[in-house]
Amino acid sequence: xxxxxxxxxxxxxxxxxxxxxxxxxxxxxxxxxxxxxxxxxxxxxxxxxxxxxxxxxxxxxxxxxxxxxxxxxxxxxxxxxxxxxxxxxxxxxxxxxxxxxxxxxxxxxxxxxxxxxxxxxxxxxxxxxxxxxxxxxxxxxxxxxxxxxxxxxxxxxxxxxxxxxxxxxxxxxxxxxxxxxxxxxxxxxxxxxxxxxxxxxxxxxxxxxxxxxxxxxxxxxxxxxxxxxxxxxxxxxxxxxxxxxxxxxxxxxxxxxxxxxxxxxxxxxxxxxxxxxxxxxxxxxxxxxxxxxxxxxxxxxxxxxxxxxxxxxxxxxxxxxxxxxxxxxxxxxxxxxxxxxxxxxxxxxxxxxxxxxxxxxxxxxxxxxxxxxxxxxxxxxxxxxxxxxxxxxxxxxxxxxxxxxxxxxxxxxxxxxxxxxxxxxxxxxxxxxxxxxxxxxxx
Numbered sequence: 001x002x003x004x005x006x007x008x009x010x011x012x013x014x015x016x017x018x019x020x021x022x023x024x025x026x027x028x029x030x031x032x033x034x035x036x037x038x039x040x041x042x043x044x045x046x047x048x049x050x051x052x053x054x055x056x057x058x059x060x061x062x063x064x065x066x067x068x069x070x071x072x073x074x075x076x077x078x079x080x081x082x083x084x085x086x087x088x089x090x091x092x093x094x095x096x097x098x099x100x101x102x103x104x105x106x107x108x109x110x111x112x113x114x115x116x117x118x119x120x121x122x123x124x125x126x127x128x129x130x131x132x133x134x135x136x137x138x139x140x141x142x143x144x145x146x147x148x149x150x151x152x153x154x155x156x157x158x159x160x161x162x163x164x165x166x167x168x169x170x171x172x173x174x175x176x177x178x179x180x181x182x183x184x185x186x187x188x189x190x191x192x193x194x195x196x197x198x199x200x201x202x203x204x205x206x207x208x209x210x211x212x213x214x215x216x217x218x219x220x221x222x223x224x225x226x227x228x229x230x231x232x233x234x235x236x237x238x239x240x241x242x243x244x245x246x247x248x249x250x251x252x253x254x255x256x257x258x259x260x261x262x263x264x265x266x267x268x269x270x271x272x273x274x275x276x277x278x279x280x281x282x283x284x285x286x287x288x289x290x291x292x293x294x295x296x297x298x299x300x301x302x303x304x305x306x307x308x309x310x311x312x313x314x315x316x317x318x319x320x321x322x323x324x325x326x327x328x329x330x331x332x333x334x335x336x337x338x339x340x341x342x343x344x345x346x347x348x349x350x351x352x353x354x355x356x357x358x359x360x361x362x363x364x365x366x367x368x369x370x371x372x373x374x375x376x377x378x379x380x381x382x383x384x385x386x387x388x389x390x391x392x393x394x395x396x397x398x399x400x401x402x403x404x405x406x407x408x409x410x411x412x413x414x415x416x417x418x419x420x421x422x423x424x425x426x427x428x429x430x431x432x433x434x435x436x437x438x439x440x441x442x443x
Contacts, residue, residue: 041159044159057112060101070148071087071118074140077140078140080225090113143236146240147239158295158297169287170258172390174343175395183344184337184340184342185277191338201331206331209306210239213239213310216325233365238358242306249353250295253387253391254296257341283395300350301349304346333347352415356376356415359375359419374418375419379419382412385411
């Protein structure tokens with residue numbers, strides 16, 4: 001072997017080892033987070049995410065589509081024949097469950113089969129696979145279980161926010177939203193004017209966001225079975241980290257949304273029945289007591305953050321997927337505002353939040369450089385500045401909308417501009433991102 005070949009082999013060694021240790025670290029962090037959330041939920045007499053996920057092995061799942069989406073994500077590591085067998089086994093198990101539930105006159109739903117097949121592949125990986133094949137299959141199982149558990153984790157988080165944050169900051173956010181022209185009130189009237197067709201379309205987009213993410217992720221991971229390795233950065237990483245960090249901001253900045261704080265869904269807890277017809281008047285905001293059921297899940301808008309991540313990762317896909325990514329982003333914005341789930345300033349914070357996490361993860365996978373660090377820090381500072389402004393200067397924002405409104409948009413655009421400039425510079429320069437060469441895995 002020549003000196004050049006030795007040098008190239010030595011250069012690859014850290015990159016062969018680093019992804020494995022990254023997966024181990026992420027696995028430990030994920031398990032620790034789930035354990036902490038389970039413990040916290042039990043303190044409030046609530047079922048934790050692990051308990052709720054384990055129940056779906058036997059009891060009817062809340063929704064079967066996310067579980068089959070998780071199965072599809074796991075199957076990117078399988079051969080075509082293994083995919084057919086796995087899907088057939090999942091459908092067969094679900095058919096048996098449906099038959100039993102039909103005889104027992106229980107709620108007819110599906111999804112148990114997908115969860116059983118994912119667990120079966122974990123068992124196969126530990127008992128029938130060795131070396132790199134075991135690691136690859138466990139990575140696929142891990143991604144699938146993380147995606148399945150993400151919904152349960154989110155549900156538990158939302159219950160905890162309602163139990164631990166008795167007062168909400170909706171008056172602060174609604175006052176700050178005057179600087180943007182109260183977009184939730186405007187879009188709410190537009191959606192109402194579209195009737196049931198527009199409402200059902202937007203509701204489908206809003207509720208099936210995770211399925212859209214899986215479609216884009218499967219395209220990104222389509223070469224895993226052939227290359228026998230995952231790309232260093234893909235949509236699932238960003239999607240999961242957004243869901244992991246977002247609820248922490250909910251705890252710091254609890255907001256229920258205009259349809260609850262100013263609409264019929266809030267009942268006697270609402271300030272008044274104003275949404276979406278009459279924007280709230282401008283006045284000094286106060287902390288607002290609210291019930292222990294409604295989630296404090298507005299600031300930032302995680303649906304907007306997830307839809308932004310889908311849009312970003314769909315840019316290098318075929319035209320149909322690029323169109324789908326654009327449509328999902330626009331429709332999600334329409335749903336979050338039009339259903340009264342979010343204020344306009346939540347949307348801005350959600351976009352900044354998503355871009356900051358995306359550039360951080362992309363930089364970490366690619367190898368840190370100055371531009372990546374500067375962009376991540378810039379996004380984090382803008383996000384913090386937005387939240388502080390919403391909290392401490394809402395009255396100034398409402399009274400000086402021609403100053404603060406453009407300022408908020410300019411801050412968001414600055415993050416978008418930094419992100420585009422950084423990623424474009426990476427595209428024109430050598431990068432360590434990409435697939436791990438198969439030859440290096442076998443050395």
